[in-house]
Amino acid sequence: MEKHLAQIWDAIVTFAGGLTPAALGALVAVSYEKGLTWADRFTQFAVGVCVSYFTTRVIGALWPLDPFVMQGVSFSVGMIAFKSAPRFISSAADVIGSLPAFLRDRILNLIPGRKDR
Numbered sequence: 355m356e357k358h359l360a361q362i363w364d365a366i367v368t369f370a371g372g373l374t375p376a377a378l379g380a381l382v383a384v385s386y387e388k389g390l391t392w393a394d395r396f397t398q399f400a401v402g403v404c405v406s407y408f409t410t411r412v413i414g415a416l417w418p419l420d421p422f423v424m425q426g427v428s429f430s431v432g433m434i435a436f437k438s439a440p441r442f443i444s445s446a447a448d449v450i451g452s453l454p455a456f457l458r459d460r461i462l463n464l465i466p467g468r469k470d471r
Contacts (some may be wrong), residue, residue: 375425376406379432406432 360438380402410428
């Protein structure tokens with residue numbers, strides 16, 4: 355049983371160590387925002403941590419960087435993530451919303467004999 359607890363503890367420490375730079379970056383960014391409610395602050399903090407954590411993992415998978423550099427990247431992305439995430443979501447929603455019309459036009463243009471090509 356102690357062996358399993360030690361493994362669980364190691365997993366928790368590793369996970370927390372990976373999230374710490376992202377959390378600190380998001381915390382610094384949220385602390386400079388004025389006029390936010392506590393719910394807004396928590397939401398922006400959570401978005402900053404999540405985006406930073408997953409972005410850093412992707413960057414780490416693509417380029418083998420030193421762990422110290424990856425922590426710096428994680429901190430920086432955590433600082434800017436909550437500002438860029440709403441714009442990204444809005445842009446992605448616009449693109450996905452226009453996708454059915456784009457596909458319809460592409461498919462209809464493949465039909466031979468159409469006069470409005």
